Amino acid sequence: MRAQLGTVATPFYWVTNIPQRLEDWGQDTFRSRANLQAENEALRTELLIHQRRLQQMAALAAENVRLRRLLNSSDMLQDKVLISELIGISPDPLTHTVMIDRGRRDGVYRGQAVLDAFGLMGQVVEVHSNSSRVLLITDSSHALPVQVNRNGVRAIAEGTGNLNQLRLRHVSNTTDIRAGDVLVSSGLGGRYPVGYPVAQVEEVVRDPGQSFATVIASPKARLDRSRHVLLVFGNEDGDN
Template identity: 50%
Template sequence: MKPLFVRGPSPVVRLVLAAFLGFALMVADHRYQYLETVRGSLSVLVYPFYYLANLPDTLLHRVQGRLADDEVLRRDLAALQRENLLLRARMQRFESLEAENRRLRDLLGSSVRVGERVLIAELLAVDLNPYRHHLLIDKGARAGVFVGQPVVDARAVMGQVVRADPLTARVLLITDVEHSLPVEVLRNGLRAIASGTGLINQLELPHLPKNADIRVGDLLVTSGLGGRFPAGYPVARVATVDSEPGNAFATVTAEPLARLDRSREVLLVWIPSSSEHAAGDPSEHSLNEAPER
């Protein structure tokens, strides 16, 4: 059977027909929007091919972005960790400074209550011998410190200077066995001597008669006798009062009010008599001068 059309239109005719058809479709789409639905359907059909063609490039960009984000996050995390460490270190310093400021305010408040010339000093060392209660402070003879000078903290009497070098001074605490201090009971004015026992939290009041008017909880203050310590400084509070039948005197112990094992700043106190003494003959400031007993 022979085909109906042995030869089709020439290529030129086909090109002209295709161009005319395309131009007609463009005019129809532009003027009347006839092909909008067809174009939408075709875009849905073609989208998977676009997606598959663009998938390698998309994955590559995502991986690169993820790696870059991870690197940025690691750098930011490291920077934040360093900053946090610095801030925490500074916070510790601020806490230390805050505590130091509180101690200094307490000391300054104590100096106001004392109403005398005072000098703030810091501890440099503590005698490690358990039987000697000595401190080394950072103020010495060049700052006017002298042997026998009273030393207090924000709460009460701590001791007295027993050696004054040019830049440092050694302080004998009231709890040392070689130290004794004239005191009186604030409640009734009863006079006594508070002696060190070698224990950092205990003083003893020897040679008090059994009928002495002293009670547990009584506040002991400096009596001012002897001219070494000014009168009225808190010293200790009575802890125990025992009257054993076999003893001629009562056994009385007291607990120091000063923070002997914790204070880092101390006050060196001048009183009129001690100022005159400090301004007198330097030979009077013997390094071997014994503490007041």
């Protein structure tokens, strides 16, 4: 019912987004040629670097599939994605949610994972007809299963209510985890796809008096800056 009624919210977020759209439009329209050329140059260089990585990636992916066949495990599938734009943020400082401009009409469903260019952002919690609400991973009611990219140690990353901090739960003092480790989604909850970067460990405090170590990580995704996000399809059998 909430999803049906929630559609009334969309126009408000559209209207409050107008100043931002005007600013974007202004920036796109009034730019010097030199500026554009410089940006073009930078993008070309970046593209070249990414293409080189991709060349290697194709070979590696093929090898990965072959090895997985040898092990009789299932193939990794390419995830289908949909690009979406942010139209609003939660007015309440205690809940970290954002509104995006895709909804039921575009096939968005509850529980869908949302990424930006740098890492995992969160999941869709409310779908309206042409907008939806996304709960960010730093919301204090959110937790997701992750693993350390270096050695595969699994943990649960919990939101703290602070936009640039996650906390790992129940990591024992002897676990091999240190500052600088990259945490990727482990896909164990069945909610998020496997292998997307989530956070980087900032600080590990091991106090022998405590039963668990305190591990603080900062999200990879730019939760307070990204305006373009990606919706990943593929875990549709979650709750709908």
